[in-house]
Each structure stands twice: as C-alpha cells, then as structure tokens.
Amino acid sequence: MACSALICDSEPWKDLKGHVEDIKKTHLRDLMRDSERCKSMMVEFDGLLLDYSRQCARQDTIQKLFGLAEAAHLKEKIKKMYDGEHINSTEDRSVLHVALRASRDTVICNDGKNIVSDVWKVLDKISEFSERVRSGSWVGVTGKALKDVIAVGIGGSFLGPLFVHTALQTDPEAIACAEGRQLRFLANVDPIDVARSITGLNPETTLVVVVSKTFTTAETMLNARTLREWISAALGSEAVAKHMVAVSTNLTLVEKFGIDPNNAFAFWDWVGGRYSVCSAVGMLPLSLQYGFSVVEKFLKGASSIDQHFYSAPFDKNIPVLLGLLSVWNVSFLGYPARAILPYSQALEKFAPHIQQACMLTTTLSFNMESNGKGVSIDGVPLPFEAGEIDFGEPGTNGQHSFYQLIHQGRVIPCDFIGVVKSQQSALFMFLLDCFTGEVVSNHDELMSNFFAQPDALAYGKSPEQLLTEKVPQHLISHKTFSGNRPSLNLLLPCLNAYNIGQLLAIYEHRIAVEGFIWGINSFDQWGVELGKSLASQVRKQLNKSRTKGEPVEGFNYSTTTMLKKYLEAKSSIPCDPTTLLPKA
Numbered sequence: 001m002a003c004s005a006l007i008c009d010s011e012p013w014k015d016l017k018g019h020v021e022d023i024k025k026t027h028l029r030d031l032m033r034d035s036e037r038c039k040s041m042m043v044e045f046d047g048l049l050l051d052y053s054r055q056c057a058r059q060d061t062i063q064k065l066f067g068l069a070e071a072a073h074l075k076e077k078i079k080k081m082y083d084g085e086h087i088n089s090t091e092d093r094s095v096l097h098v099a100l101r102a103s104r105d106t107v108i109c110n111d112g113k114n115i116v117s118d119v120w121k122v123l124d125k126i127s128e129f130s131e132r133v134r135s136g137s138w139v140g141v142t143g144k145a146l147k148d149v150i151a152v153g154i155g156g157s158f159l160g161p162l163f164v165h166t167a168l169q170t171d172p173e174a175i176a177c178a179e180g181r182q183l184r185f186l187a188n189v190d191p192i193d194v195a196r197s198i199t200g201l202n203p204e205t206t207l208v209v210v211v212s213k214t215f216t217t218a219e220t221m222l223n224a225r226t227l228r229e230w231i232s233a234a235l236g237s238e239a240v241a242k243h244m245v246a247v248s249t250n251l252t253l254v255e256k257f258g259i260d261p262n263n264a265f266a267f268w269d270w271v272g273g274r275y276s277v278c279s280a281v282g283m284l285p286l287s288l289q290y291g292f293s294v295v296e297k298f299l300k301g302a303s304s305i306d307q308h309f310y311s312a313p314f315d316k317n318i319p320v321l322l323g324l325l326s327v328w329n330v331s332f333l334g335y336p337a338r339a340i341l342p343y344s345q346a347l348e349k350f351a352p353h354i355q356q357a358c359m360l361t362t363t364l365s366f367n368m369e370s371n372g373k374g375v376s377i378d379g380v381p382l383p384f385e386a387g388e389i390d391f392g393e394p395g396t397n398g399q400h401s402f403y404q405l406i407h408q409g410r411v412i413p414c415d416f417i418g419v420v421k422s423q424q425s426a427l428f429m430f431l432l433d434c435f436t437g438e439v440v441s442n443h444d445e446l447m448s449n450f451f452a453q454p455d456a457l458a459y460g461k462s463p464e465q466l467l468t469e470k471v472p473q474h475l476i477s478h479k480t481f482s483g484n485r486p487s488l489n490l491l492l493p494c495l496n497a498y499n500i501g502q503l504l505a506i507y508e509h510r511i512a513v514e515g516f517i518w519g520i521n522s523f524d525q526w527g528v529e530l531g532k533s534l535a536s537q538v539r540k541q542l543n544k545s546r547t548k549g550e551p552v553e554g555f556n557y558s559t560t561t562m563l564k565k566y567l568e569a570k571s572s573i574p575c576d577p578t579t580l581l582p583k584a
C-alpha cells in the first residue's frame with residue numbers, strides 16, 4: 001500500500017470489517033472457555049503481565065490485526081521514529097522522546113547528530129543542581145535552604161510530571177528521599193490555583209521552576225509573572241535569580257523573562273510537549289523532590305519498554321498489541337471510548353495524563369491530543385473514526401460512580417491496571433473481618449476487585465441465572481448484565497520509579513501504534529490553536545473594557561451578551577494590578 005493511501009482502503013482493513021460479524025456471533029463467556037486461546041493472549045515482559053483474553057477477539061483476529069500492521073507499515077514507521085526521521089511532518093520534526101531515557105552509550109541521531117550526549121548533559125546538570133538545592137549548598141537570597149518547589153506549567157508541561165509525582169509520593173524509597181520537601185504544581189490560570197499553590201509556603205524557602213516548551217503559553221507566562229511578583233514583593237527583585245529557574249526549548253525568551261540562562265534546563269523541539277515528562281520538564285522538579293537516583297530509575301523503566309517496543313516480535317510486544325486492540329475496538333467494533341482503571345490510588349493522575357497524550361475527558365488528555373484527529377497525515381479527511389475518549393479513575397472508587405455505565409450501559413473497553421505488591425503493604429497487615437471471619441488486607445481487598453471486575457464485564461449475568469436465584473420477574477431486566485464487554489489486565493510487580501517509567505512508556509508507544517495504523521500524525525496538536533486565538537481576542541476586549549470602558553464589539557450575540565453581563569457584574573471590583581497580587 002502506498003504511504004499516502006488511506007488504511008481503510010487496504011485489504012486487511014476490509015478483511016477485518018468482514019470479520020466483525022463473525023466475532024459478534026460468539027459471546028466472550030464462550031471465548032473464555034478456550035484455554036488455549038486465553039494462553040495465547042498473555043504476554044510477559046520484564047516483570048509485567050498483560051492478559052488480553054477478555055478482548056472480543058480470537059487468535060485469527062489478532063493475526064488479521066498483524067496483517068493490518070503490515071499494510072500500515074508499522075514496523076517501518078517505528079523504525080523511522082527511532083531513526084529520527086521527521087515523522088511529525090506537519091511541524092517538520094522528528095519524534096525522539098525515546099532518546100530522553102536512552103543509556104549514555106546509546107547513539108540516537110537527529111539530523112545526523114547524536115543527541116544522547118546532549119540529553120545526558122542536561123541530565124547531569126539536573127543531577128548536580130538538584131543535589132545542590134537538596135543539600136542546602138544552593139540557598140535562597142536570605143540564606144535559607146529551598147525545601148519547597150512550585151512547578152509552573154500546563155498541558156504536557158504539567159500532566160506527566162504530576163502523574164509521576166503522585167505515583168511516587170507513596171513509594172517508600174521515594175518517601176525516604178523526599179523527607180522535609182514539598183513539590184507543588186501550578187497549571188491553571190485560575191487565581192484559585194495560584195492561591196492553592198502558594199498557600200502556606202514561604203518565598204524565602206521556595207524555588208519556582210517555570211516549565212514551558214515554547215515559553216509563550218499564556219497561562220504559564222501569567223502564572224510565572226505572578227510568582228515572580230510574589231517572590232519580588234517579599235524578597236526584592238534580586239531574589240529572582242536564586243528563586244526561579246526554567247525548563248524550556250526557548251532559552252532566549254527565558255532570559256528575556258529575567259531568568260539567568262545558566263539556571264535554565266534545555267530540551268529540544270524533537271520532544272513533543274505531551275511526551276516530555278522524561279526531559280527536564282519532569283526530571284528537574286522530580287529530581288528536586290526525590291533526588292536524581294529515583295529519577296534515573298524511572299528513566300531506566302521507560303527505556304526497558306523502549307527497547308522492547310523496538311525489538312520484540314509483534315505477538316510479544318505489549319505496546320503493539322495494546323495499540324492494535326485499541327484500533328480493533330474503535331474502528332471495527334465501534335467502541336469510541338476507553339476506561340483506564342488503575343487499581344492503585346498512586347496512579348490517580350495516570351488517566352488525566354493519558355487523556356492528553358491520547359485525547360481524554362474529565363480525566364481526559366494525552367492520547368486525545370495525539371490521536372484526536374480528523375485527517376490523515378497527508379491531510380485527507382478520514383472516512384473512519386480515529387482516536388478514542390479516554391477517561392478513568394482508580395478502582396475501587398470508580399466502581400461507586402461510573403461503573404454502572406460500563407456494566408449495563410455503553411460498551412467501553414477497559415484497561416485494568418493492578419499491582420502485586422502495594423507501595424504500602426508494610427503498613428496494613430492482614431486483618432480479621434469480625435463479620436465474615438475472613439482474613440484480608442486492604443490491598444487484597446482492592447485486588448479482589450481488580451480480578452473480579454473483568455469477569456463481571458465479560459460474562460455478565462443472564463435472565464436464566466437470575467431466575468434460578470429466584471429474582472422477582474419485574475426485576476429480571478434490571479438485574480440482567482449482557483456481558484460481552486471487553487477489557488484487559490496489566491499486572492505490575494510493584495509500583496516503584498522503574499515500574500512507573502515502564503507504564504508511561506507502554507502507553508506512549510501504544511498511542512504511536514494507533515496513530516501509525518490510522519495513518520494520522522499523533523505528534524502535532526493544531527486542534528488546540530483556534531480556542532487559544534479566540535481567547536486572545538476576548539482578552540483584548542476585557543482589557544479595553546476594564547481599563548478604558550470601551551464597549552464590547554465584534555462578537556456574536558451570545559458572546560456579546562455574556563461578556564456584557566460579566567463586565568457589568570465585575571464593575572464594582574477595581575482593576576488595579578497591585579490589589580490583585582497574592583500575599584506571601
């Protein structure tokens with residue numbers, strides 16, 4: 001198939017389309033009876049276990065998906081990514097986040113230059129700087145140690161680092177390294193977020209890390225200015241040099257902002273914002289909080305998956321299998337959403353991060369920015385749906401909110417992510433339940449649900465079963481579960497920095513696989529631009545009206561009315577910048 005042709009015109013795509021009716025004839029509970037099938041749908045790698053036997057698929061489905069992968073030139077596309085070809089063609093950039101976690105001796109080239117040495121120069125700088133701050137040899141302007149860090153950034157410059165920080169926060173090794181330190185994030189331009197980020201912190205002991213790939217993002221720049229004022233107002237403007245550092249690809253703007261370029265940590269345009277957690281974007285704040293050894297372990301976990309993704313045969317390749325199954329669910333079975341359900345509270349920020357990477361909802365984000373596209377990489381409108389709506393919440397909390405929908409409402413393929421050894425296993429021993437006499441630990445209770453939910457979704461409960469249970473006739477339809485709802489399980493041995501790195505890389509590569517198959521560009525994000533430029537027109541109007549009393553004009557009836565109401569209601573609030581500064 002020529003690269004510019006749409007994948008839906010290929011024979012394997014048409015074959016899979018025809019295969020759907022065949023698959024729909026067999027209920028998952030019947031597919032699950034075939035233990036050979038189930039055995040073939042389990043993959044182990046580096047301590048991880050993937051079980052995808054509860055997908056509405058047979059072995060021949062998987063073979064057909066491999067045929068689709070071949071038609072889409074998946075192997076070649078993966079190689080092109082690792083080879084540094086400009087696969088982000090709309091921005092004319094390579095996509096090399098794998099270089100961010102490559103070992104020192106690896107050679108990965110961008111435009112003919114080995115970039116791994118550049119990566120390690122920055123990592124070494126992060127290691128050295130964070131050690132100085134943590135040990136108290138780099139102090140604030142009043143001579144006090146900087147024990148608190150606020151990372152200011154949004155989107156990809158926020159969600160990934162927040163996910164990793166939240167996941168590490170309860171890991172015993174990370175806890176020991178973070179003693180006496182705090183890491184906070186400031187993302188939203190909402191003054192509430194500003195207030196939350198600084199409440200209880202003393203500027204004298206706070207380091208602000210401004211994280212922005214472009215150093216132009218409106219929210220981040222405003223928040224950075226606000227925190228600069230917060231520091232200057234308390235300690236004088238010369239304090240900025242000691243209390244503010246930056247992470248960016250745009251070192252010129254960093255300097256213009258007033259941050260010494262020596263205190264800036266670079267990354268590169270071949271790192272997409274939502275794929276940037278392994279660059280200084282995540283590594284600097286995380287290293288300040290946990291120390292470089294923890295951060296290095298995280299990078300090693302991600303690197304292990306990078307090598308696996310590059311070299312494992314497709315039938316043993318976790319990201320490839322996950323990506324192909326997503327394509328199967330979205331484009332063939334017609335399930336547009338996916339629930340990401342970690343049975344670990346430590347992973348509560350995982351789904352929000354993956355939403356962006358992919359393109360998700362309340363807990364939506366990473367995949368949705370990557371694969372939420374309407375045209376192929378060549379600009380041709382797609383005659384099929386691509387991307388999915390990712391959302392999620394840790395179990396068991398989610399079970400008490402939206403699981404009703406996934407059990408008896410819409411069919412939403414689910415990723416169940418579980419952990420064998422809890423980060424907190426030492427704290428909670430096995431306790432005797434005085435009602436049932438069973439001995440159970442919190443983690444076993446959690447994992448009982450992790451193991452039970454996929455079967456509930458797959459098998460369901462038939463009216464016949466309900467009748468044998470003597471359920472009254474009028475409740476039979478209410479209590480019937482159709483089952484046949486696909487899910488998969490990913491079991492991690494534990495949740496330390498290494499496994500967190502593995503998990504991140506698995507999902508990053510899964511998104512790439514989906515995009516490679518659909519033939520879209522998973523690495524640009526033009527869809528966010530329109531809203532930004534419209535916000536800038538509104539900002540200009542608000543400024544004119546608030547400072548010069550100019551009338552609202554140039555908007556449609558709806559927006560004009562809303563803006564007038566807003567301005568009228570705010571007319572009693574003074575527009576004096578000095579009154580709006582947060583108090584230290």
Ligand SMILES: O=P(O)(O)OC[C@H]1O[C@H](O)[C@H](O)[C@@H](O)[C@@H]1O
Pocket residue numbers: 154155156157211212213214215216217220273274369525528
């Ligand atoms: O890191 P920055 O340049 O400040 O960009 C922050 C974010 O801006 C936009 O919303 C993009 O869609 C995101 O992908 C990006 O991560």
